[in-house]
Amino acid sequence: MKLIFNSDILYADSLISSSLPNQLSEFFNKCTEHTQEHEVIIPLTTLLEFDRKQKEFADKERKNLKNAKEEFSKYNIKYNDFDPNEKIQEPDLITLIKEMGIPCSVEEPNILDYQSAHEKACSKISPCPADQKSDEMRDLVIWEIANRIANENNGAILLSRDKIHTHHRGDEIAVKSNLLRCNSFERAYEALNIETVSAKKIKSLLEKIKQELIGSELPIHDNYQIISIEKVKFVNNENGITKASCNIKLNSGTGQEISAKMDIDFFKEESLYVSFSDIIVGKSESKDIVIELEKKDISNIKYQNSIKKLKRITKD
Amino acid sequence: MNIKMSSQIFKDVEIPLLWGKRAIMEDKEGKIYIIALDGKKATIEVIANEPAPNIEYELVETGFKIILNGNDIYSFDPNKKIITSISLNLPECELNASHTRIGSNIISGCSISGFGVGIVVNEQGMGIGAPLPEGLAALIV
Numbered sequence: 481m482k483l484i485f486n487s488d489i490l491y492a493d494s495l496i497s498s499s500l501p502n503q504l505s506e507f508f509n510k511c512t513e514h515t516q517e518h519e520v521i522i523p524l525t526t527l528l529e530f531d532r533k534q535k536e537f538a539d540k541e542r543k544n545l546k547n548a549k550e551e552f553s554k555y556n557i558k559y560n561d562f563d564p565n566e567k568i569q570e571p572d573l574i575t576l577i578k579e580m581g582i583p584c585s586v587e588e589p590n591i592l593d594y595q596s597a598h599e600k601a602c603s604k605i606s607p608c609p610a611d612q613k614s615d616e617m618r619d620l621v622i623w624e625i626a627n628r629i630a631n632e633n634n635g636a637i638l639l640s641r642d643k644i645h646t647h648h649r650g651d652e653i654a655v656k657s658n659l660l661r662c663n664s665f666e667r668a669y670e671a672l673n674i675e676t677v678s679a680k681k682i683k684s685l686l687e688k689i690k691q692e693l694i695g696s697e698l699p700i701h702d703n704y705q706i707i708s709i710e711k712v713k714f715v716n717n718e719n720g721i722t723k724a725s726c727n728i729k730l731n732s733g734t735g736q737e738i739s740a741k742m743d744i745d746f747f748k749e750e751s752l753y754v755s756f757s758d759i760i761v762g763k764s765e766s767k768d769i770v771i772e773l774e775k776k777d778i779s780n781i782k783y784q785n786s787i788k789k790l791k792r793i794t795k796d
Numbered sequence: 797m798n799i800k801m802s803s804q805i806f807k808d809v810e811i812p813l814l815w816g817k818r819a820i821m822e823d824k825e826g827k828i829y830i831i832a833l834d835g836k837k838a839t840i841e842v843i844a845n846e847p848a849p850n851i852e853y854e855l856v857e858t859g860f861k862i863i864l865n866g867n868d869i870y871s872f873d874p875n876k877k878i879i880t881s882i883s884l885n886l887p888e889c890e891l892n893a894s895h896t897r898i899g900s901n902i903i904s905g906c907s908i909s910g911f912g913v914g915i916v917v918n919e920q921g922m923g924i925g926a927p928l929p930e931g932l933a934a935l936i937v
Contacts, residue, residue: 494899
């Protein structure tokens with residue numbers, strides 16, 4: 481799969497030298513562990529933005545070293561002379577990504593990309609918002625590159641949080657070119673069928689209540705399988721109970737696919753309540769299912785203690 | 797507020813570390829608290845290294861990320877005590893026993909006294925000792 485990056489996902493908040501920021505190296509590691517078939521595409525626009533930011537960081541560091549030299553000279557402190565420009569080097573992003581074991585290339589916009597982006601910006605054509613005041617050509621150029629690459633390769637993933645890239649205005653074009661848009665690494669993992677940490681957590685909770693699930697109205701059998709768990713979100717309450725919601729797809733164990741929204745409440749590792757809504761079994765809708773589990777003794781004073789501590793800190 | 801955080805001592809400050817519009821504090825056990833001050837009232841987002849009640853989050857490899865109105869805001873690694881901006885455009889912040897790291901800047905063994913904010917971090921950079929910016933909610937929990 482071609483993985484195309486926008487600069488709001490592919491960024492570093494300080495000067496990088498020998499390695500990529502953690503979140504990026506983790507992502508590339510997971511991609512290479514999963515399959516060797518992924519390729520990173522950096523639109524030239526993204527690379528230029530990344531390099532500009534790195535140059536700013538590097539210039540600042542060079543200035544700091546220059547100032548330090550001046551301070552040493554002022555107080556006649558001896559030191560081995562050095563050239564700040566040589567000491568502080570800007571990174572080569574493409575080489576750093578390639579060193580992670582994943583192919584990587586820069587994609588330059590072609591004349592058609594520019595023309596199409598230009599037209600969309602001037603005529604306010606989707607995904608460009610009709611009421612946008614600034615004409616963000618850079619984002620539209622990346623949009624054109626991403627759709628072109630997806631068209632040429634039977635699909636691609638664009639990792640971007642940018643409004644122009646993620647807005648539903650772009651849905652029709654993205655579907656046509658088979659461009660999947662992911663606004664975080666977690667959504668990209670899901671698109672690449674790489675299990676997220678959150679999905680693992682939900683899976684382990686469901687594994688413990690397997691018999692209750694099989695015995696419920698959910699049409700699953702002993703050998704059911706979880707196909708995917710996506711878009712997991714968690715919220716804790718004051719008692720320490722965690723409420724999680726997600727989209728789940730199951731194989732019933734008899735060949736039917738079941739998809740549903742799932743809510744699960746749990747305390748520590750014990751599930752308390754599970755519900756399934758918007759259930760589709762095969763192609764048919766099914767009624768919501770609630771599974772009340774055995775009541776556990778919930779006594780959690782963790783948050784109260786932590787809040788007391790915090791109050792003490794702020795009043796000290 | 798008088799507090800020792802990482803290797804820094806803050807005396808008579810209102811907020812020891814202000815990361816964008818979030819106050820960051822550490823208790824004596826080294827656990828981190830992150831409090832958003834951009835609303836009318838202070839909102840605890842991270843409490844003793846864990847997501848605070850009523851805060852939406854998602855688990856990530858290194859810890860969890862805080863979600864606000866459907867947007868990923870920042871992630872927190874409770875083991876390394878690293879706070880990483882996702883959409884706040886702020887430098888990464890790490891608090892460990894020997895130093896505080898803001899982006900590539902290392903602060904170690906500082907005593908900061910008598911400022912509104914001990915260490916201030918914003919999109920433009922960082923500084924030591926600054927007045928309390930206007931428009932923040934009071935740090936009352």
